[in-house]
Amino acid sequence: MNTANTLNPISTAIDVENLTIGYGDQILLQNLNFSVTSGEIFVILGGSGCGKSSLLKNLFGLYQPIAGDVLIEGQNITKAVGAERQRIMTSFGVMYQEGALFGSMNLLDNVTLFMEEYTQLTKDQMNLLARCKLDLVGLLPYESYMPSEISGGMQKRAAIARAMALDPKILFLDEPSAGLDPITSADLDRTILDLSKNLGFTFVIVSHELASIYAIADTVIMLDKGAKGIIAQGDPKALRDTSQDPRVHQFFNRIMSKEAA
Numbered sequence: 001m002n003t004a005n006t007l008n009p010i011s012t013a014i015d016v017e018n019l020t021i022g023y024g025d026q027i028l029l030q031n032l033n034f035s036v037t038s039g040e041i042f043v044i045l046g047g048s049g050c051g052k053s054s055l056l057k058n059l060f061g062l063y064q065p066i067a068g069d070v071l072i073e074g075q076n077i078t079k080a081v082g083a084e085r086q087r088i089m090t091s092f093g094v095m096y097q098e099g100a101l102f103g104s105m106n107l108l109d110n111v112t113l114f115m116e117e118y119t120q121l122t123k124d125q126m127n128l129l130a131r132c133k134l135d136l137v138g139l140l141p142y143e144s145y146m147p148s149e150i151s152g153g154m155q156k157r158a159a160i161a162r163a164m165a166l167d168p169k170i171l172f173l174d175e176p177s178a179g180l181d182p183i184t185s186a187d188l189d190r191t192i193l194d195l196s197k198n199l200g201f202t203f204v205i206v207s208h209e210l211a212s213i214y215a216i217a218d219t220v221i222m223l224d225k226g227a228k229g230i231i232a233q234g235d236p237k238a239l240r241d242t243s244q245d246p247r248v249h250q251f252f253n254r255i256m257s258k259e260a261a
C-alpha cells in the first residue's frame, strides 16, 4: 500500500467522466465515473466477461468509447487527435494480457524498440536506459536472453520493463498474474509494489487474483455485468469485510473457494 507515497503530491492521474463503452450496439458498461490518484495501485475487478479488459483498453485509448471522456493527467485522450493524441499515448505504458514480447528480439532490444520509434536518443543512450529498466525489474543479467529462454514470470517482468521504456508515470497492466503460479505471482506483486512505492508509478491493473489484489491494491472498483457498471469501490479488504452487497460477497467468496481448491 502506498497511500503515503511521498514522490507524488496528491493529484489525479486519471479522470473518467460519464464513460460508456461497448462494441457496436452492445453496451458493456455505462456512465462510469471514477478517478485514479497519482501513485496509487488501482485494480479493476469483476466476473468473467463484465468488461474489465475492455474498460482498460478504453482508458488507454486503444478503443474509442461510445460516450464520455478519459482524462490522463488532465489531457482528454478521448477527444485528442494527431500529435496531441500521440503525445498522450506516449505518456503511459501498457502491458497486454499476453505479455506480447517480440520473440525474435532479446530483452534489451525489446525495451529499446519504443525508444527507437519515439525518441532521438543514440543507441548507446537507449541501451543505457533500457538496462536501467531491466534492472528495476530484476532482469539486468538477462538482457541478452530471448523471451523463449526465460520463465513466464520473467517474461511478465520484461514486459513491464518494456512498458516503462518511454519513462511513463502511469502503467496499465492487463491480468499480469495470468498463467503464473502463486509464488511467481507474489514475486511479480513485489516488483509492482516496489515500482509504485520507490518510483511513484501509478498502476491501473485488471486482476482477479485475490491474493494479489489484497497484496497490492490501494483501491479497487468492482464491475458487474448485470448492472453494467461499478457496484463497489474502495479498499479490497474493507469491501470484503463490510460490503452489504451480496454480489460483492459472492465475488470474494467464489474466488476464495476457487483459490482454496
Ligand SMILES: Nc1ncnc2c1ncn2[C@@H]1O[C@H](COP(=O)(O)OP(=O)(O)OP(=O)(O)O)[C@@H](O)[C@H]1O
Residues within 6 Å of the ligand: 023, 028, 046, 047, 048, 049, 050, 051, 052, 053, 054, 055
Ligand atoms: N474486440 C471485441 N469486439 C467485440 N466484442 C468484444 C471484443 N472484446 C471483448 N468483447 C466482448 O466484450 C465482453 C467483455 O469482454 P472483456 O474481455 O472486456 O471482459 P473481461 O471482464 O475482461 O473478461 P475476462 O475476465 O473473462 O477476461 C465479452 O462478451 C467479450 O466477448
